[in-house]
Amino acid sequence: MKKIIITMLCIMCIGFAGAQIAKNPAPKLIKSPEVSGTGKVTFRFLAPNARKVMLIMDDAKVRPMQKDTAGIWSFTEQFSPDIYRYTFAVDGNVLPDPNNPMIKPLFKRALGQSLAYVPGPKTLSWEVNQVPHGILSQHFYKSDIVGDERDFRVYTPPGYNPNRKEPYPVLYLFHGITDETSAWTTAGRENVILDNLISQGKAKEMIIVNTLGYGAPEMLEPGAGPYGKAALKKNEELFVSSFIKEVIPRIESIYNVGKTKKYRAVAGLSMGGGQSLDVGLNHPELFSYVAGFSAAVILLDPDYEKAFPKLDASINKDLKLIWIAIGKDDFLIESNRKYKAWLESKNIKFFYQETEGVHSYNVWRRYLTDFSQLIFKD
Structure with missing residues (x-):
């Protein structure tokens, strides 16, 4: 009898957990940055309740991002082959790109700066080549x-x-x-x-x-x-x-x-x-x-x-x-x-x-x- 009760409780727990997952699905994953073969880069950030999102890069140019109906903010620009530092300013809070694993850490900070890599010819000194590595x-x-x-x-x-x-x-x-x-x-x-x-x-x-x-x-x-x-x-x-x-x-x-x-x-x-x-x-x-x-x-x-x-x-x-x-x-x-x-x-x-x-x-x-x-x- 005790075994039957425990089994029923386990089934109920699994059902409850499944209902909670369905009610609170995992965060939506988006592709950012998305780099095309021609060097066009699209940056994306999910923030449906944000009032203003800006893309911040080293050149200090103002890059306001636009929000779509799904609450995803985006900005697209053409870049030459290189590696670019960037962050997002979300209603004044500066954050790295949560969908991009390439990051440069900052000293005594939990959050760093994201890096957007635009591939180029192998003649560029920072491009990885088939050579002996240190x-x-x-x-x-x-x-x-x-x-x-x-x-x-x-x-x-x-x-x-x-x-x-x-x-x-x-x-x-x-x-x-x-x-x-x-x-x-x-x-x-x-x-x-x-x-x-x-x-x-x-x-x-x-x-x-x-x-x-x-x-x-x-x-x-x-x-x-x-x-x-x-x-x-x-x-x-x-x-x-x-x-x-x-x-x-x-x-x-x-x-x-x-x-x-x-x-x-x-x-x-x-x-x-x-x-x-x-x-x-x-x-x-x-x-x-x-x-x-x-x-x-x-x-x-x-x-x-x-x-x-x-x-x-x-x-x-x-x-x-x-x-x-x-x-x-x-x-x-x-x-x-x-x-x-x-x-x-x-x-x-x-x-x-x-x-x-x-x-x-x-x-x-x-x-x-x-x-x-x-x-x-x-």
Whole structure:
């Protein structure tokens, strides 16, 4: 009798659960982004009760989305082959695309930025080809200088040999503000770019290190407010100290890399571009190559004489290359032009380039492609 009652209860439970599922069906899945063979991209977001939905992209153009009778908002545009960051602003709340698994995480945030991939010819440096591939590794450590647990990521080239007689050179590559250590692989595709260039004989076999760019990570805590001068100064000073005293020694103890400036290059984008110029030009004894991609020099001391107290023309014999580039429509263009003029006034030799583009990985992938072909060649 007891067995019969239990069986009936189970049947009733299953029936009740089925009724609930029918009453509350699973969320509707939509295709977003939908990329056509010609590069036409349609972005979609399901929000039947939203009043306004906007598509937000790096170029800051206003892209209002339109809602259909099913409550799906959409926007369609033609794009050239590349990888684009985007989010949706839903009644003022900024969200990634819930239907797109391609995402670039943000530091101390649960939600990141979605990535729309528009395939192109295999000649593009960030397109995956049938070539030998390197390995990506993640390392964790306690920073005694910053006082937190953090990580750095490492790309080792195809066929990396820890016992090779000639040590490998290292490119220390910094990310931008709000990014975390995976940004140069998720959005920048550094590993794909180097795989391709190395296989083509255009770049030397090298290791790339992506370290966390915050000396004051509390700046990025939710509700921390705008970054003040004191916080920015602390962030920069502790970052540089941790990078030189903690990250570089760890890399040189774990990997088969050269331990002199001949084997070191430093570069970065945005905040990381300012940091790479800071650490590279203030420590020419440590590096031979320095690059700033859309460098946020505005985050440094605006008095460049204080930010670079020892910098003069003598650095021309210490560094093999200072490389600076920025997009013509980048919001940091004027600050970079002022910095360029200041370097010229100090008789510093450097390469400077303004290209088409905004503050985005669309230009930074190209800069990495160009810069990585110039380093460690002699």
